[in-house]
Amino acid sequence: MKKTALIMAGGRGERFWPKSRKTMPKQFLSLTDDGKTMIQLTVERISSLVDMEDIFISTNKDYKKLVLEQLPEIPEENILCEPVGRNTAPCIGLGAVHVAKKHDDALMMVLPSDHLIKYTKMFVNTLSDGCSIAEKGPNLVTIGITPDYPETGYGYIKFNPEISDGHAFGVDRFVEKPTLEIAKEYLETEEYLWNSGMFVWKVSTILSNIQKFMPETYQGLMKIQEAIGTENQKAVLESTFSNFKSESIDYGIMEKAENIYILPGTFGWDDVGSWLAVERIRKTNESGNVVEGNIITVDCKNNIIQGSKKLIATVGIEGLIIVDTEDATLVCDKDSAGDIKKVLENLKICNRDEYI
Amino acid sequence: MKKTALIMAGGRGERFWPKSRKTMPKQFLSLTDDGKTMIQLTVERISSLVDMEDIFISTNKDYKKLVLEQLPEIPEENILCEPVGRNTAPCIGLGAVHVAKKHDDALMMVLPSDHLIKYTKMFVNTLSDGCSIAEKGPNLVTIGITPDYPETGYGYIKFNPEISDGHAFGVDRFVEKPTLEIAKEYLETEEYLWNSGMFVWKVSTILSNIQKFMPETYQGLMKIQEAIGTENQKAVLESTFSNFKSESIDYGIMEKAENIYILPGTFGWDDVGSWLAVERIRKTNESGNVVEGNIITVDCKNNIIQGSKKLIATVGIEGLIIVDTEDATLVCDKDSAGDIKKVLENLKICNRDEYI
Numbered sequence: 001m002k003k004t005a006l007i008m009a010g011g012r013g014e015r016f017w018p019k020s021r022k023t024m025p026k027q028f029l030s031l032t033d034d035g036k037t038m039i040q041l042t043v044e045r046i047s048s049l050v051d052m053e054d055i056f057i058s059t060n061k062d063y064k065k066l067v068l069e070q071l072p073e074i075p076e077e078n079i080l081c082e083p084v085g086r087n088t089a090p091c092i093g094l095g096a097v098h099v100a101k102k103h104d105d106a107l108m109m110v111l112p113s114d115h116l117i118k119y120t121k122m123f124v125n126t127l128s129d130g131c132s133i134a135e136k137g138p139n140l141v142t143i144g145i146t147p148d149y150p151e152t153g154y155g156y157i158k159f160n161p162e163i164s165d166g167h168a169f170g171v172d173r174f175v176e177k178p179t180l181e182i183a184k185e186y187l188e189t190e191e192y193l194w195n196s197g198m199f200v201w202k203v204s205t206i207l208s209n210i211q212k213f214m215p216e217t218y219q220g221l222m223k224i225q226e227a228i229g230t231e232n233q234k235a236v237l238e239s240t241f242s243n244f245k246s247e248s249i250d251y252g253i254m255e256k257a258e259n260i261y262i263l264p265g266t267f268g269w270d271d272v273g274s275w276l277a278v279e280r281i282r283k284t285n286e287s288g289n290v291v292e293g294n295i296i297t298v299d300c301k302n303n304i305i306q307g308s309k310k311l312i313a314t315v316g317i318e319g320l321i322i323v324d325t326e327d328a329t330l331v332c333d334k335d336s337a338g339d340i341k342k343v344l345e346n347l348k349i350c351n352r353d354e355y356i
Numbered sequence: 357m358k359k360t361a362l363i364m365a366g367g368r369g370e371r372f373w374p375k376s377r378k379t380m381p382k383q384f385l386s387l388t389d390d391g392k393t394m395i396q397l398t399v400e401r402i403s404s405l406v407d408m409e410d411i412f413i414s415t416n417k418d419y420k421k422l423v424l425e426q427l428p429e430i431p432e433e434n435i436l437c438e439p440v441g442r443n444t445a446p447c448i449g450l451g452a453v454h455v456a457k458k459h460d461d462a463l464m465m466v467l468p469s470d471h472l473i474k475y476t477k478m479f480v481n482t483l484s485d486g487c488s489i490a491e492k493g494p495n496l497v498t499i500g501i502t503p504d505y506p507e508t509g510y511g512y513i514k515f516n517p518e519i520s521d522g523h524a525f526g527v528d529r530f531v532e533k534p535t536l537e538i539a540k541e542y543l544e545t546e547e548y549l550w551n552s553g554m555f556v557w558k559v560s561t562i563l564s565n566i567q568k569f570m571p572e573t574y575q576g577l578m579k580i581q582e583a584i585g586t587e588n589q590k591a592v593l594e595s596t597f598s599n600f601k602s603e604s605i606d607y608g609i610m611e612k613a614e615n616i617y618i619l620p621g622t623f624g625w626d627d628v629g630s631w632l633a634v635e636r637i638r639k640t641n642e643s644g645n646v647v648e649g650n651i652i653t654v655d656c657k658n659n660i661i662q663g664s665k666k667l668i669a670t671v672g673i674e675g676l677i678i679v680d681t682e683d684a685t686l687v688c689d690k691d692s693a694g695d696i697k698k699v700l701e702n703l704k705i706c707n708r709d710e711y712i
Binding site: 316 | 374672678685686691693702
């Protein structure tokens with residue numbers, strides 16, 4: 001069966017401020033040593049599995065230009081611009097009807113555009129396994145990540161070791177971000193995986209689930225599908241999509257549907273959720289500093305320093321994140337990386353949009 | 357007797373990098389809220405005591421333009437450019453022969469260009485007292501600062517409470533920068549003052565002391581004096597001054613001479629020896645931060661942040677010095693402020709002169 005992919009690239013990536021901006025969010029930045037942007041790596045990673053003309057990118061109209069620039073190999077009509085953000089369920093529905101219009105039925109992988117994966121070959125194998133299970137029946141396959149530690153920032157998925165199909169297991173339930181105590185319990189039971197937000201299914205399967213659990217959205221999606229390729233395409237999309245209820249695919253479908261399978265992924269996944277991730281994905285020097293740019297460090301330990309042309313000299317500092325851009329510099333304690341959003345809140349309140 | 361002043365402005369101020377540069381050292385920067393530069397404040401401070409045409413500025417030729425720009429009220433011929441730096445004794449000698457050429461004998465105050473003084477009126481009173489004592493005989497008057505704490509970065513002067521003249525005391529000896537233990541002892545004895553590097557004497561007195569203790573330098577100075585106002589002035593200065601032995605006035609004269617008096621100064625003196633001084637001389641906000649420029653702080657305490665137009669956002673940091681300039685940014689732990697010179701050493705080794 002034809003393999004297609006929907007790459008979701010509408011996010012803002014505020015936690016990577018000041019490099020990530022409203023006009024240049026995380027998925028369009030390069031955070032790795034190879035200089036490729038997150039979304040370029042995402043496409044490259046699946047290029048052995050999916051033809052370029054079957055990769056769809058969902059984003060918003062502000063980022064269409066960036067997508068075209070960074071991914072010239074993707075056909076322009078495959079760039080799906082959401083008129084407004086309505087969370088993942090409508091986004092995936094929009095992708096599904098485009099795939100359906102093109103191929104009737106097909107396999108559809110759903111992938112975030114701003115995660116990193118270290119072992120591409122293993123990742124591709126996992127997706128292939130996912131395709132096999134999805135093709136076999138009305139199955140919804142989710143990719144779970146074997147947890148290393150009790151992370152409280154991710155959702156978890158409880159699988160049922162009694163139900164299995166190859167490497168996949170049946171899913172008992174999806175759970176929201178847990179407390180540390182509960183996350184520790186999850187790890188001990190060895191029956192919970194991290195929810196990576198990556199899925200594989202047939203277009204017919206996801207659409208019939210949307211029809212069942214989100215019937216109003218389904219009606220709208222059918223109108224949108226009908227208008228694809230006509231002169232009304234844009235007008236119908238704008239009027240219909242805006243009326244969709246904002247809903248995550250987890251809450252809208254996955255927590256309610258049947259025939260859900262999970263494939264444990266062990267391919268060096270990282271959601272690159274904050275500047276702290278840079279330490280995991282880039283080389284640290286002998287002092288534990290991760291530096292990029294024109295940097296001099298004197299007696300400094302365990303810092304993340306991201307500069308560019310401008311000289312940054314650091315003396316006697318430890319455990320800091322320093323990010324320098326053309327018009328803004330961040331100096332943040334690693335323990336406070338989660339509070340970078342407070343800077344953005346402050347900027348919004350003060351109407352200093354040029355920095356957001 | 358005519359009052360004159362020599363303001364020494366040849367220093368590099370490396371400890372204020374990156375604002376202070378070889379091409380723009382500390383004395384030409386504004387570090388106070390009023391926007392005036394250190395050297396402008398130095399001149400302004402003595403303007404009630406000394407006529408502008410009797411203020412001499414010793415500097416090096418690279419800074420002549422800066423002096424002219426910042427102090428247009430000082431006659432150009434009063435800007436004395438040392439061909440090379442030879443420490444304070446030759447510098448003061450050069451000032452002395454210029455004063456001698458102009459006025460035969462006169463009172464001469466010697467002042468650094470990069471200190472701050474909070475209480476100008478009290479400072480002027482101290483200098484006036486100094487002039488009285490200097491005029492009275494062949495006395496060398498030094499201004500001492502009543503110490504607040506056992507600073508190990510200054511020289512100390514032991515005075516003799518038995519010998520006094522008005523507010524002045526006789527001097528027993530000059531001592532180099534002490535260890536913390538010794539500095540604590542000095543404070544306990546209550547017979548030591550900080551050496552501020554400010555002096556008052558008659559030109560005839562300092563020149564006869566130079567003749568006695570630094571005879572070779574004296575010979576050279578006489579040649580220089582003779583050439584002042586002639587077409588050979590520059591050539592004689594260049595050939596003679598370069599041959600002077602590098603020597604501080606403390607070591608060359610003050611530690612050996614007689615008739616030394618010290619006047620205790622209590623006028624809010626600060627030598628502004630490092631970025632840490634900014635905390636003393638500028639207003640801190642309620643979180644203990646001293647900020648200047650386009651700054652957003654989130655949960656930050658006791659930092660010194662000196663920016664300009666570019667946005668600097670800080671999150672969760674404490675006890676740091678952040679200084680942003682056009683081409684270089686410093687992030688330094690307060691406890692490591694003394695190591696900023698290591699950055700400059702590194703830059704020198706790498707021939708990155710543009711940053712020095």
